[in-house]
Amino acid sequence: MEDLSPVDVLLVEDNPNDAELTIRALKKQNMANNIYVVEDGEKALDFVFCRGNYSGRKHVKSPKVVFLDLKLPKISGLEVLREIKSNEATRSMPVVVVSSSREDPDIKKAYELGANSYVVKPLDFEDFINALSNTGMFWLLVNEPPK
Numbered sequence: 001m002e003d004l005s006p007v008d009v010l011l012v013e014d015n016p017n018d019a020e021l022t023i024r025a026l027k028k029q030n031m032a033n034n035i036y037v038v039e040d041g042e043k044a045l046d047f048v049f050c051r052g053n054y055s056g057r058k059h060v061k062s063p064k065v066v067f068l069d070l071k072l073p074k075i076s077g078l079e080v081l082r083e084i085k086s087n088e089a090t091r092s093m094p095v096v097v098v099s100s101s102r103e104d105p106d107i108k109k110a111y112e113l114g115a116n117s118y119v120v121k122p123l124d125f126e127d128f129i130n131a132l133s134n135t136g137m138f139w140l141l142v143n144e145p146p147k
Helices: 016-027 041-048 077-086 104-112 125-142
Strands: 007-012 033-038 065-068 095-099 117-120
Touching: 007 016, 007 041, 016 033, 016 125, 033 041, 041 065, 041 077, 065 077, 065 125, 077 095, 077 104, 095 104, 095 125, 104 117, 117 125
Parallel strands: 007 033, 007 065, 065 095, 095 117
Antiparallel strands: none
16 A cells, blocks of 8 residues: 655755745645755754754654755755765665756765755746756655665
8 A cells, every 4th residue: 555644855945935936846746745944954954863953853754855955054055965875874865956056066066975866946937846846756756765
């Protein structure tokens, strides 16, 4: 029997407009998800590792996917990615970098650190919604993570 319970999605985005567009794109597919939004790298790591304000969160309910911006306050997106992928408990957690940077060094570094995907934020509103909607569909419905 297929598990139809909501899955957790972590969105790490410091731009409220981009966060809202991403949420709209994910909800466009009518997926029943719990979308948690944090606006800096420190809160992202606290959420993933169940510490600080998120110490009451259960480790057994890891996000099914993390959508991660690179340019973040406090701790950069690349450092968040490095910590997630270097920890045995979170290494297999899918992390999709969603950034406005098309710079080859950013893309290369993200993949070197273990990013599962790298999506450049389209400038056009409809293109943004479609890109994130399709990305969400893949990672939330098509991709089969390890048990």
